[in-house]
Amino acid sequence: MATVGQTLSAPETGWKRYEETDSSFTYAGASWQSNSGAIYSGNSAKYTLTPTLHSVKFNFTGSKIRIISYRGTDRNSAITLKIDDVAYTYSANGSAQNATLLFEKIDLVDAEHNVEISVSDATGQRIFEFDAIDIDSNKTIKLYKTFSFKILVLSNGYYRKFNGTSWEVVSATPTETDYLNNGMDDISTIPESAWSQLTGIVEIDCWTDNFVKAEVQFNFETNPFTLADVWEGKSIEVLCYTDDPLAGNQNMKVSMNVTGRRNLIKNIPNPTILAYNTNPNTVVNGSMSGIPKDRYYKYKVTIDDTSTPNNPDDILSDWSNWKTTNTDTSVTVPAGYVHKLNPYNIKVEAQQLDNKIISSIGQVLLFNQSPVFIMGAISYNTLSVTLDDPDGDTIQYQILLNGKVVTPEDGGWSPPQTVPFPIVYKFDTTDVLIGKSNTCTINVKDEFGVVATLTLTFTGDYNGIMFSDASGSYYSTDSGAVIKQLDFGMLVAGFNSDIATIRIVNKNYFPVKNIELSFDKSKIAQYTDVKMSKYSGDSFLDSDTLIYDNVLKSGEYVEIYIRIKTQMFANGGSLFKINAKANISV
Template sequence: MAVVGQQLTAPESGWKRYDDKNPCFKYQGQWADYVYSSHYQGSHKATSIQNDKVSFKFYGTKLRIIGYRSSEYSTSIEIKIDGIAYIYSQQGASQFQTILFEATGLMLDQHLVEIKKLDASGTNAYIGLDAIDIDSTGRLLHPDEVTSIYDLSVGKRIRCHYTAGSNQFGTFSDLGKETSDFIPSASTATPNGDFYWICVGYDYLERLKLVADRNIQIGISWDTLNAAGIVTGKEIYFTEVPSAKFNIRLLTGGISSTDKDNEWDKIIVESNLGGTITPGDNNVWNWNGVWSLTSTTRTEIGATARVVRGQAFVANYSHVYTPDTSSTSGPVGFRPVLLSSLPSFEIESKELIPSTVWYTDTGTITLSASITHLNNIQIQYRILVNNNQVYPTEGYTSLQPTPTTIVVTFDKTLLTERENLIELQVQDEYGNKTSWDYTIIKENIDTVTAERRFEFPGEWNQEDNSKISIELGGGLKLVEGVLNQDYYVTTTNLNHIITLGRSNIINVVVDGSDDIIENVNFIEDMTTPTPLGAGYVSEYDLRLNRFTDINTIAVIIK
């Protein structure tokens, strides 16, 4: 078995290799290509700029970083795997395709990796990446990549496959899957490879809008695409999401070079996709060297002049004629837009009873809901209480047709005191998910709102302090929501309203000074005022174990 520091020109058994030019790598900074036949597939990427980095995700349990080792390379390269940082060196005797770093024994899952140059430019100036090796059954993913269309948001991307014959509209398939190598960034007339759809937002019909990250085909004319219905929009389907509706068309390009109110300028040239990219970045959009056909007619030239964009620089503007498959300044390509009306399934008529339980209560809680799905796709579900699965014991229920009604009961003893999060998680037979959550409060204390009005006849002195408190279970008392403190009447708080904390209230206690007569008045279904003698403590027994029937307490001191 190979070890760190050893040259490894091909992956060992149980591993597979991805080259540094793979579109799944996200380079940030001033990385450049260096061509030499001894590198894996003839070149590698390197940078001398501090804090330049490359990131990617992979699915698997092990990782090797393959690169060129040299005395001119860094001794301080940071690699983070799922946020955990390690340091490795790329400095040493000259050797191509060297194992620079290795991690094994990782959990079988997706892992986010970031490699960054820590030291400044100068001595040990460079870091480089030639390739990575991962599990032979694993998969490399872009850091912004998702595998389900339901997980897309602006700046995220999803993989897709496209195959076509020369000057023919082709077939899209395998949404979210790694099927083959990527279509070259310079494209091809007979594509049979993968590319990315990048999410750029929504259209006016609130359909998800995605744009291909490259021209997926060259040598195809505007007339060919128009005959296939692509210029104005054609409905297509993906078996991965059979109930979703997809429409494919061309970008708009502006009726003149000064017209910026079009999709090419607004998306490709100007947008940073919510801060996830640099606007116009060729590493994202692969516009360099290929014109992209648009749906727009350049009317100032003629009815058959169709606008093309890109090629030499991102904002470049020109035209070809409808039968043309190329231009004198470069090939003409097909870069589609995908619009998606996602299938929806709804959790309806949701009910969970009760919303509050007392800590001594026993019995069960019932959750009921109706679930519908577009085109009656089958669904399955599970229920979690505080992130612990309670039904079924593991996984999801078996698939069942929609619409369907579910009724599930679970024991109240599963609840903890205070708030409890109840989740109903539903997924359809293709793995698309939705959920509903609800909060149940398990109480061992109660709530009361107290209104206190203090009225003093004649002259009142500061020395004539009175204090009021609420007596709780366990010998405690509550004032202003604070345990074991006294509330004193002052000239500034003669009228007072307090919302007390939650508690099992026993008594209201009024402790007055010798020269004040106190009246205690409980409004809202309580007794009439009870006169008390000077200097006495009034204890009014509420005779309620759970104080849920009284909205307001008014204490009036005269």
């Protein structure tokens, strides 16, 4: 049996493989690309170099799953995989190895599971790839879907939901549809005042279509209380019972010692014991235990500048929940305080259960430095920059192109990142002004909200493997749309055309290899053919495919030569296409 880290070029017995091209895989993220080569299972994989959230999602049935992909020193080392919302992490970083078993889980419940594999920090040195998965040989994969989990509350014979202001009756006998259409996703936000409106026995009923889910948990918070709070002002009797018929009229010696902390037992008036026993010398003892109430506390943290003592304090952390254990935590001071007058007073207040408040004040000096940019540049529509912060703060960023936020896609800020944080971001050509000046703005803010901005300008260009003439004028866009045609003009039947020269240009920011050129001759007229060659002489190939196996660096080009060949009976016009593809040179 294969183990994680070994090559697994084909599924083992009892397993079935699904390649990345299967239609059940759903890809999210704007910059997924395809790569091919013998290093991959099925000779192909999808990848991204863009440091925004990219994911692949799917469902599968069965009890086991494996992840297979190429392993290399420039692959990502922290790939997040969630199975039924349980998170795992695996790495594709290491010595070069083809079709490697990177992750496996073989002890799942035999049921349907949902899977999400994601990375948000991909770069040219942390490539995120998705190649293939293996699952049980007699099971299948499906399009991604999440499982439903819905809640209704039963009170006085009716199932109800809370609509934000009041309880609504759903049904006396709810169906699956009732739960799906009216069930609540979360009951933690229902206020105490709403719960107090319910009478009788209250049940919390849950419905889910997730066969893996075996239990649910709910947390409810109350103010601290002890049995003494319930018993206060009442007479407490301890009853001892025996079924010995001879014990009826016996005299008994009875005593009780009540010990404990005053704030625990509170004011229980004259505790007594009623006991029945045949042994007159028996001493009945009673005891009480619990958490002493003076262990309960809650706390609050405020800040104020010493130059305006009459102004109200700002709350850094409002009153906490009741606690019984020590607190070791931190609070964040808003960025605005860094730019005001120093020093500041930090006040911590602790309130006991008896409402007594104990406070302490400390004085601090605050300062903060803005984030910085290291070596920001744009080449081939690709931004390369490293974000840093002199104080070591975590940072968040957003990238704008010509005034529009292009990442994150929601227009907000990225998740917090540790510094230094390198970014390699490839702009979508549809957003770039081709042949014109473009403005890229990178905003980055630290933990205190201090924002730094870097603005770069560049001339927009196409990206990818491009066809051009000797002057650099393109024949098509990087999406394949025709800009101009290679026109051979009018030809005489039985004669060959002049030889045309075309440049194949690498407009990627990374080197490529194994450039493969092929013809689409579906619209070539009868008795007419088109040939291509690496050389300008007469050595034209009969094959419709031409391969350059050398490495082509960014900005470099190779030339190919095209010639039209006609026979005596050739007639009418012809149209042909040349397709190009290449592999990343790793």
